[in-house]
């Protein structure tokens with residue numbers, strides 16, 4: 705299943721590359737900017753989680769231990785099952801498992817339609833902080849056309865592209881909730 709998922713990711717990344725290039729004028733993501741990994745709930749399906757952990761196993765012992773410590777601290781500070789937190793895989797503002805990151809991680813930064821009928825747009829949180837799309841967003845509306853495809857996780861895993869790869873994604877949980885305790 706993970707081999708099939710990698711094939712899907714190749715096609716999905718190709719599509720995202722096109723979307724990032726369409727919106728490049730308004731996107732300022734760069735290495736060292738990690739706001740989107742510092743506060744969030746990071747939905748992951750079971751299949752993405754298996755792939756992420758495959759990436760974890762490729763890391764050296766020291767890096768694995770940093771992630772384990774991040775995870776333990778997070779679990780100790782968890783107040784409810786739904787809360788926002790820094791991703792435990794983020795180390796020195798870099799994703800330690802970049803190649804293996806989730807679908808939501810791959811779409812961070814884009815502006816896309818979540819509801820075609822009501823024209824609801826999902827913008828990155830950093831639009832309010834002077835980063836992506838801040839030139840065309842007044843705090844309420846965006847002046848440019850968003851990508852006309854819903855790129856939230858449930859939509860992506862039910863998309864024709866995912867279906868063409870015959871994948872079973874399993875249930876979706878916030879990343880931390882894949883590590884009970």
Ligand code: SF4
Pocket residue numbers: 732733734737738739740741812813828830835836
């Ligand atoms: S989406 Fe925003 S916070 Fe995340 S890397 Fe891009 S500019 Fe930085």
Ligand code: SF4
Pocket residue numbers: 740741746791792793794798799800801802805806809
């Ligand atoms: S897995 Fe990587 S890209 Fe995704 S939220 Fe964590 S640090 Fe960020």
